[in-house]
Amino acid sequence: MHRVRMGGARFAVSAICTRAWAGLPQGDCPRYFSTSLEVMRRFLLLYATQHGQAKAIAEEIREKAVAHGFSADLHCMSETDKYDLKTETAPLVVVVSTTGTGDPPDTARRFVKKINDKTLPVDYFAHLRYGLLGLGDSEYTYFCNGGKVIDRRLQELGARRFYDTGHADDCVGLELVVEPWIDGLWAALAKLFVSSSEGEMSGALTAAPGASRTTDAAKPELIHVESQVELLRLDDPGGKDSEVSEQNGASRGQSSALTADFEPSLTRSVPPLSLASLNIPALPPDYLQVHLQEPVGQKTDFSYQPGDAFNIICPNSDSEVQSLLHRLQLTDQREHHVLLKIKADTKKRGAALPQHIPEKCSLQFILTWCLEIRAIPKKALLRALADCAGDTAERRRLQELSSSQGAADYTRFVRGARASLLDLLLAFPSCQPPLGLLLEHLPKLQPRPYSCARYPSLLAQQILSTYPGTRRSLWSWWAREPASRPSSASCSTGTGSSWPAGDGSLVGPGGDTAQLFCAPCGFWGSGLRSSNFYFKK
Numbered sequence: 001m002h003r004v005r006m007g008g009a010r011f012a013v014s015a016i017c018t019r020a021w022a023g024l025p026q027g028d029c030p031r032y033f034s035t036s037l038e039v040m041r042r043f044l045l046l047y048a049t050q051h052g053q054a055k056a057i058a059e060e061i062r063e064k065a066v067a068h069g070f071s072a073d074l075h076c077m078s079e080t081d082k083y084d085l086k087t088e089t090a091p092l093v094v095v096v097s098t099t100g101t102g103d104p105p106d107t108a109r110r111f112v113k114k115i116n117d118k119t120l121p122v123d124y125f126a127h128l129r130y131g132l133l134g135l136g137d138s139e140y141t142y143f144c145n146g147g148k149v150i151d152r153r154l155q156e157l158g159a160r161r162f163y164d165t166g167h168a169d170d171c172v173g174l175e176l177v178v179e180p181w182i183d184g185l186w187a188a189l190a191k192l193f194v195s196s197s198e199g200e201m202s203g204a205l206t207a208a209p210g211a212s213r214t215t216d217a218a219k220p221e222l223i224h225v226e227s228q229v230e231l232l233r234l235d236d237p238g239g240k241d242s243e244v245s246e247q248n249g250a251s252r253g254q255s256s257a258l259t260a261d262f263e264p265s266l267t268r269s270v271p272p273l274s275l276a277s278l279n280i281p282a283l284p285p286d287y288l289q290v291h292l293q294e295p296v297g298q299k300t301d302f303s304y305q306p307g308d309a310f311n312i313i314c315p316n317s318d319s320e321v322q323s324l325l326h327r328l329q330l331t332d333q334r335e336h337h338v339l340l341k342i343k344a345d346t347k348k349r350g351a352a353l354p355q356h357i358p359e360k361c362s363l364q365f366i367l368t369w370c371l372e373i374r375a376i377p378k379k380a381l382l383r384a385l386a387d388c389a390g391d392t393a394e395r396r397r398l399q400e401l402s403s404s405q406g407a408a409d410y411t412r413f414v415r416g417a418r419a420s421l422l423d424l425l426l427a428f429p430s431c432q433p434p435l436g437l438l439l440e441h442l443p444k445l446q447p448r449p450y451s452c453a454r455y456p457s458l459l460a461q462q463i464l465s466t467y468p469g470t471r472r473s474l475w476s477w478w479a480r481e482p483a484s485r486p487s488s489a490s491c492s493t494g495t496g497s498s499w500p501a502g503d504g505s506l507v508g509p510g511g512d513t514a515q516l517f518c519a520p521c522g523f524w525g526s527g528l529r530s531s532n533f534y535f536k537k
């Protein structure tokens with residue numbers, strides 16, 4: 001990279017792909033994004049640190065900038081002789097931590113004192129466009145206050161954000177906000193440069209009084225980039241701060257594929273949520289110790305009386321169970337018996353073995369007959385899964401979905417989409433939960449009560465041995481799979497239809513329906529008055 005002067009402006013020149021210019025993901029470049037000699041665009045990067053983290057992050061930004069077609073002038077905020085915001089016309093990026101009791105770092109004191117001067121006019125920084133990343137720790141009362149103080153004062157003096165402010169929390173891991181914030185910075189910078197080069201921003205990047213204009217990266221082919229970059233617009237609920245959100249409405253919708261890339265989904269969050277610090281619920285204490293043991297032959301037998309009611313469990317679909325076993329890398333152990341114990345060191349109060357998981361049953365049996373694997377995962381499960389995700393971005397997204405800040409996304413992408421555990425595991429491939437965690441969190445597969453009457457022994461036998469099970473009613477299953485229909489039974493499940501059978505046996509929903517209606521002479525019928533209503537002979 002070489003530094004050159006072009007028409008009074010300072011540029012860094014390098015051979016790069018213009019796709020990187022736009023801050024777009026690297027990959028195959030559209031034709032108009034050809035590799036060529038391009039001009040790198042400069043921004044001013046200031047940091048203020050107490051213990052070195054803000055500096056390290058600023059250095060990371062400077063390193064990454066090159067690959068995106070930018071050149072960062074990096075300075076500590078205390079080096080006031082190396083930069084001058086009053087005359088600066090390049091975009092400003094600030095990384096600042098907090099120390100003491102909500103104070104800016106010592107290296108920012110002079111800077112803060114200077115901008116806090118109440119005699120400064122309200123348009124003192126009207127020429128400035130900035131993005132700010134605050135570091136802090138939510139254990140402290142004044143979270144990220146160092147950054148917030150500078151952010152607020154820059155606004156008061158007329159500076160405008162070109163990118164949403166990020167607040168990274170050392171308590172849960174700075175990288176959860178820092179990484180997405182840096183990833184999004186390039187698109188926002190590219191947007192700003194393109195907009196300013198086309199003169200669309202009123203007053204944006206105009207030279208400050210007495211200053212020479214130092215950024216002019218206009219290049220005709222970047223018009224293409226412009227329309228794409230518009231789609232990378234960051235959400236600004238206030239609608240005032242990020243001027244990127246105000247521009248180029250006409251180009252909206254030009255690329256639905258790109259729009260989709262920046263729409264939130266189950267696995268992807270977008271600002272402001274992706275930059276927010278999260279109130280993540282405490283991890284529920286685990287309590288189950290699981291052993292998988294080779295099976296020993298066993299036969300279950302039980303007797304029943306005419307008139308008994310049966311709790312019929314509609315088992316989970318075999319293909320879903322096999323997919324789940326495969327995803328959990330437990331296919332080879334599916335026939336192993338599951339032995340459960342309470343962990344000796346568990347912190348869960350009143351921990352007890354789940355009653356709905358019988359002893360000495362195979363893992364496959366438990367996933368098929370005992371656990372509702374299609375239940376919509378609760379936030380506690382999402383929270384626990386977050387800790388099992390190896391990938392940082394996936395962990396962050398799972399944390400978001402379990403946090404109060406991510407409640408809307410949880411409702412939309414988990415509850416609204418009726419996502420199941422398997423859906424989540426497929427969407428978050430780095431998440432590898434232990435079996436015990438699932439046994440703790442998955443609810444019981446609820447049985448459906450049915451009663452039967454007339455020829456109870458035959459019917460019951462058929463229900464219990466032939467009937468292959470379904471999530472739907474008996475009737476809808478039998479209607480769909482006539483071969484599995486008990487040959488001597490008629491059925492009335494209250495789902496709207498029924499059929500007669502030669503001998504008038506009846507299966508009814510609930511614990512006593514069949515006995516009630518079948519008793520002396522064998523009715524059959526459905527719950528619908530319009531068709532075969534129960535009370536109609």
Ligand SMILES: Cc1cc2nc3c(=O)[nH]c(=O)nc-3n(C[C@H](O)[C@H](O)[C@H](O)COP(=O)(O)O)c2cc1C
Nearest residue numbers: 050051052053054097098100102136137140143144
């Ligand atoms: C002595 C001390 C005081 C702190 N006070 C605050 C505070 O008031 N608010 C806050 O959000 N973070 C506070 N933090 C957390 C730091 O801002 C956080 O760890 C940050 O990542 C440090 O970045 P740095 O190494 O660049 O200074 C404090 C940290 C220390 C060590």
